[in-house]
Amino acid sequence: MIILGGRAGVGGAVRWAALPIAIAALYGTWELYVWLSGIEPQVLPSPSRVIREGWEFRSDLAKGAGFTLRETAIGFALSVGAATLLAVMMDFSGVIRRALYPLLVGSQTLPLIVLAPLLIVWFGFGLTPKVLLVVLVTFFPIVVGWIDGFAATENEASNLLRSMGASRWQVFRYLRFPNALPRFFSGLRIAITYSVVAAVVAEWAGARLGEGLGVLMIQYEHSFRTDLVLAAVFVTAAVSIALFLSTYGMERLLIPWYFRTRRHG
Amino acid sequence: MANAPDPPKIEARDLHKSYWTADGPLAVVRAVSLTAATGEFVSIIGPSGCGKSTVFNILAGLETADAGSVLLDGEPIGARAGAFGYMPQKDLLFPWRRILENTMLGLEVRGVPRREARARAQQLFEAFGLTGFERAYPSELSGGMRQRAALLRTVVQERDVVLLDEPLGALDSLTRTQMQEWLEEVWRRFRWTVLLITHDIREAVYLSDRVYVLGARPGSVQTTVEVDLPRPRTANDPAFLAVERELTEALRVETRKAERDPAVWP
Ligand SMILES: Nc1ncnc2c1ncn2[C@@H]1O[C@H](COP(=O)(O)OP(=O)(O)OP(=O)(O)O)[C@@H](O)[C@H]1O
Numbered sequence: 455m456i457i458l459g460g461r462a463g464v465g466g467a468v469r470w471a472a473l474p475i476a477i478a479a480l481y482g483t484w485e486l487y488v489w490l491s492g493i494e495p496q497v498l499p500s501p502s503r504v505i506r507e508g509w510e511f512r513s514d515l516a517k518g519a520g521f522t523l524r525e526t527a528i529g530f531a532l533s534v535g536a537a538t539l540l541a542v543m544m545d546f547s548g549v550i551r552r553a554l555y556p557l558l559v560g561s562q563t564l565p566l567i568v569l570a571p572l573l574i575v576w577f578g579f580g581l582t583p584k585v586l587l588v589v590l591v592t593f594f595p596i597v598v599g600w601i602d603g604f605a606a607t608e609n610e611a612s613n614l615l616r617s618m619g620a621s622r623w624q625v626f627r628y629l630r631f632p633n634a635l636p637r638f639f640s641g642l643r644i645a646i647t648y649s650v651v652a653a654v655v656a657e658w659a660g661a662r663l664g665e666g667l668g669v670l671m672i673q674y675e676h677s678f679r680t681d682l683v684l685a686a687v688f689v690t691a692a693v694s695i696a697l698f699l700s701t702y703g704m705e706r707l708l709i710p711w712y713f714r715t716r717r718h719g
Numbered sequence: 720m721a722n723a724p725d726p727p728k729i730e731a732r733d734l735h736k737s738y739w740t741a742d743g744p745l746a747v748v749r750a751v752s753l754t755a756a757t758g759e760f761v762s763i764i765g766p767s768g769c770g771k772s773t774v775f776n777i778l779a780g781l782e783t784a785d786a787g788s789v790l791l792d793g794e795p796i797g798a799r800a801g802a803f804g805y806m807p808q809k810d811l812l813f814p815w816r817r818i819l820e821n822t823m824l825g826l827e828v829r830g831v832p833r834r835e836a837r838a839r840a841q842q843l844f845e846a847f848g849l850t851g852f853e854r855a856y857p858s859e860l861s862g863g864m865r866q867r868a869a870l871l872r873t874v875v876q877e878r879d880v881v882l883l884d885e886p887l888g889a890l891d892s893l894t895r896t897q898m899q900e901w902l903e904e905v906w907r908r909f910r911w912t913v914l915l916i917t918h919d920i921r922e923a924v925y926l927s928d929r930v931y932v933l934g935a936r937p938g939s940v941q942t943t944v945e946v947d948l949p950r951p952r953t954a955n956d957p958a959f960l961a962v963e964r965e966l967t968e969a970l971r972v973e974t975r976k977a978e979r980d981p982a983v984w985p
């Protein structure tokens with residue numbers, strides 16, 4: 455694990471400090487450039503201004519983020535459920551796998567930018583098109599995580615269970631499913647990182663005023679508030695990163711054995 | 720026949736098996752017959768690739784033989800799995816299950832209620848030197864302990880015959896010697912009917928009532944050696960050494976044939 459890794463001691467301290475130092479350097483350079491060049495804030499606001507104005511408009515941003523998060527959560531939950539169901543079906547039936555896998559790959563080639571406005575045309579300005587876009591974006595990595603995980607099952611382990619008289623379903627339940635969980639989480643991690651952006655893109659394409667970070671960005675842009683657009687962008691990034699990190703917590707909670715095994719084995 | 724002797728616990732008669740490979744049929748097992756009486760410890764040795772594991776897979780119901788039959792108490796068992804407890808070379812303990820949960824896997828598969836399965840597995844923990852490790856994860860155990868846990872998982876199912884495919888092959892030599900002594904002890908205590916595959920001749924002599932030497936692929940029984948020595952045995956006893964020498968010689972002949980043999984038959 456790269457992000458949360460790190461050991462005690464001097465090496466550990468350097469590792470922990472590396473990220474804050476990089477952020478501070480970036481911030482300083484940006485601030486300095488804006489100050490020295492005298493560039494207009496409508497074109498490029500200084501980071502301190504972005505923070506100040508973002509704080510000023512915090513209730514709007516928080517409300518928008520709440521909308522976006524809700525769309526993301528609903529879409530993501532649906533996606534995990536559907537992807538899991540489909541992956542299990544594909545594991546049990548070669549016919550289903552051969553029929554659906556190419557379609558799934560195809561679904562990933564659709565350009566979101568084109569699809570988002572179409573979904574708005576078909577389903578209106580409400581929740582549905584946002585949820586659908588989140589599902590579309592997150593579905594594939596989750597299915598692939600499951601399928602790869604199932605496929606990584608050792609033959610000898612299946613044989614052991616079969617020698618005990620296990621049915622196909624029991625082999626799945628006792629072996630294939632738990633064995634696939636670590637890879638499922640890898641897929642989940644990729645999916646959750648894209649999920650917020652998918653919701654934002656759908657809002658961008660069309661939503662009621664104030665209902666989501668994407669539509670806020672458009673409103674701010676139209677009133678030449680580049681500082682607030684950037685503030686909304688940073689909130690989007692922060693939410694994505696928080697969700698990404700939360701998957702590590704979920705993992706530790708749901709598959710604690712995985713970390714023990716890695717530490718010892 | 721009024722006074723026919725009891726049939727052996729397990730009897731394999733004339734097993735044949737070929738695989739289809741890219742280069743055509745590959746005969747792996749040819750006319751293998753073997754028997755074990757109730758409570759007997761029987762070993763199988765043979766050159767690498769001669770079909771030993773394949774014989775076990777047939778017995779365990781994982782493969783079907785092309786010809787031949789398997790009798791249990793004199794009755795054919797067909798292709799049905801379930802009479803055999805099977806322990807492969809790798810311990811295959813599931814990393815997501817604690818040791819106690821791992822050892823009760825076979826019982827759970829058979830639908831024994833969890834509480835009862837737990838109690839039955841737990842009863843054996845002391846004899847298997849695993850007391851105190853019930854809640855440990857497999858990665859926290861030493862190689863020898865893992866192997867004992869895998870054996871516990873096998874025998875707790877109380878199948879008619881226990882199949883051990885090189886159970887000690889992955890252990891270092893000191894642990895391995897200790898495990899051989901321990902295995903001999905628990906076997907004498909519980910009197911399972913055991914078929915053991917091993918590459919270690921001394922291990923075979925130390926543990927077995929009878930040893931089958933399979934020939935080069937396609938494997939068939941070349942030599943059968945009854946080991947009629949008092950237990951526990953000591954490896955520097957002249958009688959022990961004589962049996963060991965006899966088996967070494969038989970195996971050397973077969974291994975040489977295996978090296979000369981073309982990979983594909985016919
Ligand atoms: N499913 C299969 N398809 C094709 N060939 C196979 C298959 N399973 C085993 N074989 C071949 O059959 C031969 C015997 O295999 P087996 O595993 O029974 O040997 P073994 O005596 O157990 O060897 P070892 O001592 O190395 O474990 C080998 O040459 C192997 O490559």
Ligand SMILES: [Mg+2]
Nearest residue numbers: 771772773884
């Ligand atoms: Mg083998």
